[in-house]
Amino acid sequence: MKPLVVKELTKIFELREGNIFSKRKREIYAVRDVSFDVDNGEILGLLGPNGAGKTTLIKMLCTLIEPTKGEAYIKGYSITKEAQKVKQNLGVMLTGERALYWKLTGRENLEYFAALYHLDPSWTKSRIDELLELLGLKDRENTLVENYSTGMRIRLNFAKALLNDAPVLLFDEPTMSLDPQSSRLIRSLIKELRDKGKTIILTTHYMEEADQLSDKVAIINYGRIVALAKPSELKVKVNKSKVIEIEGRGFERLEELNIKGIMKVDYKDSLLKVYTEDSRELLPKLLEFLIGKGVQVSNIKLPEPSLEDVFIELTGRTLRD
Amino acid sequence: MIRDLRVLKAVMIKDLKHYYRYPSGTLFLFIVPFLFTFLLSTMGSFVGGTLAKEYFYLRTGVENFFLYQILGTNIWIMAWVILEDIGTSIRNEQIKGTLEQNFLVPINKFFFLLGLSFAHTLLALLSFIVVVGSSLALVDLESLPRLFPSSLILLLGLIPLFGLGFVFSSLVIHLKEPYSFTHLINTFFSVVAGTYYPVHILPYWVQWISYSIPHTYLIDEMRKIIFSNQLVVELYGNTIILLSMGIIYMILGLRLFRFFERRARINGGLSKF
Numbered sequence A: 001m002k003p004l005v006v007k008e009l010t011k012i013f014e015l016r017e018g019n020i021f022s023k024r025k026r027e028i029y030a031v032r033d034v035s036f037d038v039d040n041g042e043i044l045g046l047l048g049p050n051g052a053g054k055t056t057l058i059k060m061l062c063t064l065i066e067p068t069k070g071e072a073y074i075k076g077y078s079i080t081k082e083a084q085k086v087k088q089n090l091g092v093m094l095t096g097e098r099a100l101y102w103k104l105t106g107r108e109n110l111e112y113f114a115a116l117y118h119l120d121p122s123w124t125k126s127r128i129d130e131l132l133e134l135l136g137l138k139d140r141e142n143t144l145v146e147n148y149s150t151g152m153r154i155r156l157n158f159a160k161a162l163l164n165d166a167p168v169l170l171f172d173e174p175t176m177s178l179d180p181q182s183s184r185l186i187r188s189l190i191k192e193l194r195d196k197g198k199t200i201i202l203t204t205h206y207m208e209e210a211d212q213l214s215d216k217v218a219i220i221n222y223g224r225i226v227a228l229a230k231p232s233e234l235k236v237k238v239n240k241s242k243v244i245e246i247e248g249r250g251f252e253r254l255e256e257l258n259i260k261g262i263m264k265v266d267y268k269d270s271l272l273k274v275y276t277e278d279s280r281e282l283l284p285k286l287l288e289f290l291i292g293k294g295v296q297v298s299n300i301k302l303p304e305p306s307l308e309d310v311f312i313e314l315t316g317r318t319l320r321d
Numbered sequence B: 001m002i003r004d005l006r007v008l009k010a011v012m013i014k015d016l017k018h019y020y021r022y023p024s025g026t027l028f029l030f031i032v033p034f035l036f037t038f039l040l041s042t043m044g045s046f047v048g049g050t051l052a053k054e055y056f057y058l059r060t061g062v063e064n065f066f067l068y069q070i071l072g073t074n075i076w077i078m079a080w081v082i083l084e085d086i087g088t089s090i091r092n093e094q095i096k097g098t099l100e101q102n103f104l105v106p107i108n109k110f111f112f113l114l115g116l117s118f119a120h121t122l123l124a125l126l127s128f129i130v131v132v133g134s135s136l137a138l139v140d141l142e143s144l145p146r147l148f149p150s151s152l153i154l155l156l157g158l159i160p161l162f163g164l165g166f167v168f169s170s171l172v173i174h175l176k177e178p179y180s181f182t183h184l185i186n187t188f189f190s191v192v193a194g195t196y197y198p199v200h201i202l203p204y205w206v207q208w209i210s211y212s213i214p215h216t217y218l219i220d221e222m223r224k225i226i227f228s229n230q231l232v233v234e235l236y237g238n239t240i241i242l243l244s245m246g247i248i249y250m251i252l253g254l255r256l257f258r259f260f261e262r263r264a265r266i267n268g269g270l271s272k273f
Ligand SMILES: Nc1ncnc2c1ncn2[C@@H]1O[C@H](COP(=O)(O)OP(=O)(O)OP(=O)(O)O)[C@@H](O)[C@H]1O
Pocket: A013, A014, A015, A028, A029, A030, A048, A049, A050, A051, A052, A053, A054, A055, A056, A057, B267, B268, B269
């Protein structure tokens, strides 16, 4: 059995809305019938817009939320029946800065959670030193967390998830509100963890992050997984590039660009961008037209579809709407 | 087992550090008993005039009004702080967002709750020794050694108080509104627990409530030890009651806690506020 197996996991939240006189029950399907598995040394990226159900899924896996239906296994232990064993095998980072005690120092926070993870006391100190060093917090270890910056808190939260050196790691938006440098640090650490054979799930809003890090990407929308494959395979599915970029001189000679299939045209200095439904079909006609008008073409690019294109194609939504 | 003790120690140290870094709440414990005692003795002499002391002796059999009140208010304020702190600490961690983190770790929740209580035990004991000890030293130096047996009884009485604290914490998680609830109940306890006057002057039906909370026995026992120099063994009746209350309230508290924990897992409430 793979270290992380998810079978038809479903979560329905029941809400009561309205005022005290007329309360109506309302059901929210946060996660529906989700199944997948993740192997050793593999990263699964969960990509989805706000409210798609990513956090709910992660919280079910770490036993904070009880599933309505379905089951999952961490290292073979059932999340509904063997919660303690599951927690022993998990390192979890939930979103944000609130996961830490602000009235304790960075080191005290890690010491506290080390004890709660039953770390061997002889190992605790060196483990904490190592993690503080790794995340660049060593010289601020004795500062109260309330005096940390947001980025420092998030890095400490990340360190906390690694404390028990668990085989399965869950990261919910690990790079949210980090600057590019810290994000790069976290990403490279996640890659190292993967190379050490850890099983990793990470959720993100950043396409590039999902693209760079994930061995498999699951696109989740309204609680359902709508696609699950390697990033490159997903991109192949959207095989039409939708932009043609042409570099050259003499664009000012064009009064109009009126070819069937062109949706929009942008041009600045020596770069012309043409948007279309199907660039491969348009390209020959476009070139013929341009050359006929005396434009000197020096370079042509058909940019690869990005994960974002895949996402829009599959969900009809951009990531942030 | 050793692992569990380490968890207990970590929780306790974390809480003590929080006390130390938010000191104002702790001061409350040391100052309020004196303020209340002053308030009551002023009111007593205002109402009772020159005969106040005599009346008091007739009704209580105790000459030292000051010590009588200090014992009552010290126990009551201590119980207040314990019930409120245990009752609200879970809720406060829920609001701060750290509660979830304590459910991510593979621990036995019982030791987590016990750790919370141990921090309070130290604090309660300290306030008892400082407040009652300094009062004895001031007005009745001879009785100072009785501080020792009364501290033992205090430790016993803390067990049902913790249990009651767990009941509070579950209700608070459910009601979401911590302070209005704990203030109401704690003020009510001060009226019925014999804090300022003997319980037998209360209406008969109110005494039923008095005798179902640990405060009453604890205060009564303290006064018997300090004023009549009774030995702990002579008080076995009260002691047995405190012990059984300890078991009953603990079980009730833990049961309720588990129940609300389960509910929170279903509706995602561990991180709600
Ligand atoms: N405790 C809860 N009670 C009721 N509904 C909830 C609860 N938690 C989440 N939901 C609902 O479940 C759905 C999924 O929420 P979730 O937090 O899992 O989304 P997400 O993918 O993590 O979004 P984001 O990108 O904004 O973090 C949302 O519609 C949300 O309103």
